Amino acid sequence: MKNPINDIENNKSIEHELSAPIIETLGISKVYRIGSTMVSPVTDVTLQVGYGELVIIFGPSGAGKSTLISMLMGLEKPDVGEVFFKGVSLYNYTDEQRAVIRLKKVSYLPQTQYWIDKLSIVDNVALPLLLQGWSKSKARTKAKEYLKKVGISPDLKQAPDQLSSGQQQKVALARALIKDPWIIFADEPTAHLDSKSVDEVAQILVDTAEKQKITIVMVTHDLSFLKLSKKWLFMQDGRLWNIEDKQNPFTNIKQVIDYIEVQKEKEKED
Amino acid sequence: MRRQLFFIRLALINTFKKRLRAVLAIGVIALTSAVVVVLFGVDIGLHNLVQNEINQSDSTDVVTVTLRNTQQVKLDDTAISRIKSISSVGQVVQFVGIFGTAVLHDINLNMPLYAVSPEYFMLGSTISIAGDLNKQPSDNNVVVSKKVIEIYGMKLDQAVGQKIKIKATLTSDNTGSSVSTDTKESPIQEYTIVGVIDRGDLPLAYIPIDNIKKLGLTSVNQVKVRLTDVNRVGEVRESIEQQGFQTTSIIDTINQVDRLFAVIRSVLVIFGIIVFVVTISATFTIISLTLMEETKQVGFLRINGFLKRDVNMLFLIQSIVLTLLGAVGGSILGTISGNILNVFSRSVASGEAFSSDVTIFETPIAAIVIIIALSVVTGWMVSQIPIKRAVSINPLQELKE
Numbered sequence: 001m002k003n004p005i006n007d008i009e010n011n012k013s014i015e016h017e018l019s020a021p022i023i024e025t026l027g028i029s030k031v032y033r034i035g036s037t038m039v040s041p042v043t044d045v046t047l048q049v050g051y052g053e054l055v056i057i058f059g060p061s062g063a064g065k066s067t068l069i070s071m072l073m074g075l076e077k078p079d080v081g082e083v084f085f086k087g088v089s090l091y092n093y094t095d096e097q098r099a100v101i102r103l104k105k106v107s108y109l110p111q112t113q114y115w116i117d118k119l120s121i122v123d124n125v126a127l128p129l130l131l132q133g134w135s136k137s138k139a140r141t142k143a144k145e146y147l148k149k150v151g152i153s154p155d156l157k158q159a160p161d162q163l164s165s166g167q168q169q170k171v172a173l174a175r176a177l178i179k180d181p182w183i184i185f186a187d188e189p190t191a192h193l194d195s196k197s198v199d200e201v202a203q204i205l206v207d208t209a210e211k212q213k214i215t216i217v218m219v220t221h222d223l224s225f226l227k228l229s230k231k232w233l234f235m236q237d238g239r240l241w242n243i244e245d246k247q248n249p250f251t252n253i254k255q256v257i258d259y260i261e262v263q264k265e266k267e268k269e270d
Numbered sequence: 271m272r273r274q275l276f277f278i279r280l281a282l283i284n285t286f287k288k289r290l291r292a293v294l295a296i297g298v299i300a301l302t303s304a305v306v307v308v309l310f311g312v313d314i315g316l317h318n319l320v321q322n323e324i325n326q327s328d329s330t331d332v333v334t335v336t337l338r339n340t341q342q343v344k345l346d347d348t349a350i351s352r353i354k355s356i357s358s359v360g361q362v363v364q365f366v367g368i369f370g371t372a373v374l375h376d377i378n379l380n381m382p383l384y385a386v387s388p389e390y391f392m393l394g395s396t397i398s399i400a401g402d403l404n405k406q407p408s409d410n411n412v413v414v415s416k417k418v419i420e421i422y423g424m425k426l427d428q429a430v431g432q433k434i435k436i437k438a439t440l441t442s443d444n445t446g447s448s449v450s451t452d453t454k455e456s457p458i459q460e461y462t463i464v465g466v467i468d469r470g471d472l473p474l475a476y477i478p479i480d481n482i483k484k485l486g487l488t489s490v491n492q493v494k495v496r497l498t499d500v501n502r503v504g505e506v507r508e509s510i511e512q513q514g515f516q517t518t519s520i521i522d523t524i525n526q527v528d529r530l531f532a533v534i535r536s537v538l539v540i541f542g543i544i545v546f547v548v549t550i551s552a553t554f555t556i557i558s559l560t561l562m563e564e565t566k567q568v569g570f571l572r573i574n575g576f577l578k579r580d581v582n583m584l585f586l587i588q589s590i591v592l593t594l595l596g597a598v599g600g601s602i603l604g605t606i607s608g609n610i611l612n613v614f615s616r617s618v619a620s621g622e623a624f625s626s627d628v629t630i631f632e633t634p635i636a637a638i639v640i641i642i643a644l645s646v647v648t649g650w651m652v653s654q655i656p657i658k659r660a661v662s663i664n665p666l667q668e669l670k671e
Contacts (some may be wrong), residue, residue, distance in 0.1 A: 070666045073573065096577055103575020110669050114570040118283045128574055133273035187670070 020087055021048040022183060022215050023072055028081030029238075030067050041067040042078070043238040049183075052213040054206060056225050059235030060259070065219045068235065069185050072217065073106060074098035086182075103132060107176035109186040109205075113168050115160040121171050122147065122154050128179045146174040150204050166197030173201060177208055184209070186218040190225075198222060277580065281587035284560055284567070295556045296596045302545040303600025303641050304607060309538050310634035311608040317531045319630060321524060331500040332393050334518045335493045335510055343514035344489035356509045358502040359495050363387035364479050366490040372414075372475065373435040373458060374422045381418070381473040383438055385482040385490075391465075393494045401430040401465035406476075412436065412461035413476040415469040432463045436477060440485055456485050546644060549593060554652040557589050561656040568660045569668030578661045585657045590649035597645030601638045608633065 030042045041064035049055050059065050070076040071083055074090050075098075083090040090098065107128070115124050123130070125147055126139035134142075144154035150170040152163075160171055169189060176184050189205070190198040206228045209216050218225060226232070234241045286292050335353065337345060345364075354362050363386065370383025391403035391413070399416060407413050412434060419429045438456040461477060479490070497506055507517040561568075568581055576584075608631030615630045 066666050066670060070664070073666075075573070075665055099572075099575045099577045101575075102573060106575075108573045108666075108669075112670070114566045114669055116280070116283065116567065117287065130276045131273065131571070131574055131576065133271075133276075135272060187666075 020051075021084075022051050022086055023047070023049040023217070024084040024087075025072070025078075026082045026084070028068075028071055028078035028083060030064075030071065030076065031079045040238050042071065044081070045238075045240045046081075047233070047240060049215055049217055052210070052215055053231060054209065054216045054225075054229040055218065055231045055233060056229045057217065057219045057233045057235055057240070058221065059219070063235040064238040065235050066187065068240070069187060069217070069219065073108065073185055074102060103128075104179060105182040107179060107181040107184040109172055109176045109184055109189045111188040111191045113160070113172045115168075117159065117161070119159075120156050121152065121158050121160045121163070122156050124160050125171060125175045125178055128175060132179070142178055143174070146178045147171065149177075149208070150174045151200075164197075166193050166200065169193060169197065169201050170204065173204055173208075177212075177214075180212065181214055183215040183217065186216060186220070188220050188222070189218070190220065190222050202228060274583075277583055278587055281584050281591060284564060284584070285588045285591050287560075287563075291556060291559070292592065295552045295592055296599060298552045299549045299593060299596025299645070300599035300603055302548050303597050303645075304604035306538070306542050306545050306641060307601050307604025307634060307638060308608050308611070308631065309541065310637040311604065311631040312611070313531060313534055313538060314634050315608075315612075315630045315632040317527070318632060319628065320527050329393065329496070330520055330524075331497045331503070332520065333495045333497065333503060333507055333510070335495060335515045336518070337491065338514060338516050345491070345493055345515065346489040349489075349513065349515070350493060352513060353493065353495060353510055356506055358497050358499045358506055360498045361389055361393065361496040363389045363393055363494045363496075364490040365390060365492040365494065366479065366482065366487065368441075368482065369439040370475065370477075371437045371439075372418065372473075373437070377422065379418065379421055379473060381475065383436065384474065384476045385438070385479040385487070386476050387479055390476065390494070393496055396467055398465040399468050400426050401463065403465045403467070406464050407461075407478045409478065410459065410461050410481075411464040411478070413465040413467060414463055415472055415474045416466055417469065417471055417473040418475060419466055421473060426466060429463050429466050433460050434463060434475075435460050436475060438477070438482055438485065440482070440487060443489075454485055456482070546648065549596065549645070549648050550652055552596075553589055553592050553648060554655075556592060557585060557653055557656045560588060561585070561660055565660070565663055565668045568663060569665035572663075572665035573669065581660050582657050585653045585660060586650065589653035589656075590646055593645040593649035593652075594642070597642050601641060605633050605638075 025045055025047045027044050027046055028042060029040055029044055031038055031040045033039075041062075043064075045068060057065055057068070067076065071078050074083075074085070074093070077091045085101065090101075093101070116127065119127070122140050122143045123136075126134075126136075126143035129139035129142060130136065140156075147154040150173050152167060152170050152174065160168055163171065172189075176186075184205075186205070190201050193201060202222075202225055205216065208214070218229075232242075335345065337343070343349065350362060350364065353359060365387075366385045368383050368385060370381055372379040372381060386407065388405045388408040391406065396403065398413075401413075403413060414429075414434070416426070418434075419426060422434075424432060435458045437458045440454040440456075442453070459481070461475075479487070495506065495510070497503060503519055503521060507519065510517050568576075571584075572581070611631050612629055616628050
């Protein structure tokens with residue numbers, strides 16, 4: 001079994017061992033105490049994500065998706081179960097080693113973008129490389145290259161918040177891709193975008209991921225991604241269901257979508 | 271190294287993101303630090319100025335012997351011989367204050383007259399503003415104050431060498447007469463001015479004591495004793511006091527001044543502590559506000575591989591930048607203000623009243639070093655709670671909110 005830390009240190013590109021998953025969980029659960037009651041946002045989740053796969057996780061708000069992603073990214077240790085990253089138990093690494101994995105080979109694409117106000121879009125995109133210790137000029141060159149890839153003109157003076165939300169998401173995509181990650185965790189990356197921007201962002205993300213063999217684990221409500229993925233999972237009350245699982249409370253994807261739509265409406269009414 | 275430089279850049283961006291707030295915080299720290307620098311500088315300056323002026327008046331190896339209030343024991347030749355015989359006593363100069371009249375161009379000027387030994391001025395550090403005080407007054411020479419020169423309309427640069435007539439009057443205290451109303455007047459005698467000293471608006475003259483002794487002076491008011499061993503001041507004073515005299519030394523004054531300045535310094539230390547608390551409060555507030563505003567940034571950076579120690583460093587730099595800039599700025603501001611104070615005080619103080627340039631502010635190097643060192647410590651201290659909060663946040667949660 002390969003050690004991902006060694007791979008990172010030797011700057012090796014990912015090996016696509018189709019037989020082994022890049023991320024695997026074995027019955028992971030997380031339990032919190034809220035007052036006198038115990039809450040389990042993630043319960044007994046077993047999951048396998050293969051190299052280069054695009055995995056879509058559906059689920060209503062509060063289903064435990066963020067806690068699951070947090071555990072998959074090495075930010076929060078499960079109370080029960082194991083997370084394996086490239087076959088090695090992720091939480092056997094120290095905090096620092098897990099941070100190094102995230103620093104170099106894991107990206108996160110959130111719903112709402114965070115920008116460092118005083119930095120230009122180029123420097124914001126270059127940020128993951130600057131955090132790795134790249135020189136400013138090299139990092140900027142690569143950032144400009146990635147901005148062009150996502151269709152944004154690299155302007156050293158322009159601040160990200162001067163862009164439209166669709167353009168901002170493309171810049172965020174460039175920032176997620178710039179470190180040549182092995183895996184991108186995306187949390188509703190197109191939630192606030194118009195349909196044209198959703199299609200554009202989805203296409204760029206999926207095309208680049210396919211070209212560079214990047215694995216994507218995406219939490220989304222957006223049906224545009226359904227057609228782009230072959231692996232759909234559904235999360236409800238802390239449990240994760242494969243859509244084809246016979247124990248799944250829903251018999252097909254349409255039921256899942258309807259359920260999510262109803263939940264969304266309820267949330268709006270609340 | 272590049273990574274660390276980027277952290278510093280990021281910390282500076284965060285610190286000055288809210289420019290007005292950062293400038294206000296630095297300003298408060300700078301202002302309070304400047305006040306401390308000025309106060310400590312003035313404390314040192316005044317202390318040195320006072321000590322310098324004291325040292326100008328007498329040396330530390332000189333003991334002044336005076337009569338006790340009862341005046342039962344006289345400072346006569348016998349007593350002076352006994353004092354001279356004390357071990358470590360070197361020079362002994364005599365001083366007596368009598369009444370005198372100066373006469374020049376038919377103008378009579380009544381004034382205090384001091385009859386002194388020729389070594390009198392050598393024991394102190396009185397500076398002549400004209401002429402030479404070395405081994406003066408002797409023979410028929412006289413040292414006068416500037417006021418005498420002014421009264422007689424002489425020019426300072428032409429005063430030395432001028433002749434002046436002086437008449438001295440002795441009382442029964444000086445002659446030892448049992449009749450208290452007995453006075454003895456000397457004939458008018460011509461003296462040559464050999465030196466002029468500054469005594470402000472007081473007209474007075476110093477004439478040789480031998481000239482007065484010829485009139486029947488039996489005892490003096492005061493003798494000054496120079497010791498051959500400065501470490502024996504205490505013992506010599508004790509021996510003299512055992513003979514019924516009173517002694518003083520410049521060391522007494524220096525000790526009193528030192529005690530006074532020790533009290534002033536204690537007040538300054540308390541003030542310094544208040545400044546320290548102000549600095550802590552200002553920096554802690556700013557850093558806490560920054561954290562509250564930058565939790566998303568911390569979350570984002572943590573997700574992107576920022577280590578806990580990196581978060582630590584980021585907040586530490588922010589905190590220390592604030593306190594250090596405040597302290598350095600305050601030290602510069604304080605030093606400039608202190609020097610302005612010096613220029614102002616020199617312009618208002620009479621130069622002749624002080625033996626050297628009036629410097630009421632001296633740059634308090636030690637205080638500045640302590641202020642700067644404390645600013646770093648304060649920066650470190652106030653960043654600890656925000657750092658603890660920052661490393662304990664849930665990065666994903668913060669970024670989602």
